[in-house]
Amino acid sequence: MARRKRDLQSYWGSSTRCWRQSVTLLRVLGVLSANRKLPVSRRSFRFAGHSPRTYFGGTGKNHSRCESRVFPAIVRRVFHFPQNNRQFTNRRKFVMRNVILFLAAILLSLTAGRAVWVWLGENPFNMSAATYVEFFQQLDKRIAAPIAFTGIGGTVLAGIAAFLSRQDRKAFSLLLSAFACGVVGCLVTILVNVPINHELATWNPTALPTDYETFLRRWWAWHHVRLVAMFAAMCFTQASMLVKR
DSSP states (O other): OHHHHHHHHHHHHHHHHHHHHHHHHHHHTTSSOTTOOOOOSSGGGGGGTSOHHHHHSSSHHHHHHIIIIIHHHHHHHHHTOOTTOHHHHHHHHHHHHHHHHHHHHHHHHHHHHHHHHHHHHOOGGGSOHHHHHHHHHHHHHHHHHHHHHHHHHHHHHHHHHHHHTTTSHHHHHHHHHHHHHHHHHHHHIIIIIHHHHHHHHTOBTTBOOTTHHHHHHHHHHHHHHHHHHHHHHHHHHHHHTTSOO
16 A cells, blocks of 8 residues: 555656646747646646546556546646637637737838938938949849848738738738738839839949939939838837737
């Protein structure tokens, strides 16, 4: 009898250590929240509908009952999902939406920041035309692809985040507005600014065409539209991250 009691105590101690190590690992990985109560004592096993003595006393047959009934119940309690895994699927969707929303906020912030910088320091009418054209030709070769990636990528991710947040009215409205503003900014860039960029790339800084100011003024005017659109998209996206869920 004393030997069986020692065996049961050893079994309980090893099971508890293993369970605590698993919980620690899950918390590090972000699966479990730090403030969630976990079944780490014998008393907490009563939620399964049986007393601890039922499982931790008697023959090895009761140990198999413990493994087949208690630990599935522990898993269901810790992760808060029924046997059909519906709540676990909802949690995965929640995490995926937050990751997409975070990436969208970063990309749109980079795009809006670049537009603000152009507005502050790259006015084509604050320098000579030859200097601006030469500067723009070197700059456009290096930033055309990154800006296209951040602008279009952030807009697409904002749209995906809006779709995943369709059950949350406030977040959905903000993200849908961010997506619409991002689409406006991308269309202005693709239909107006990029063709003018290609035209400027063919100019000779020492022999500019006679109507070069027309192109520059048109580019500058539409850049303000793009600036407002991308800045608004950034603000809407970041505001959606503050919505209480």
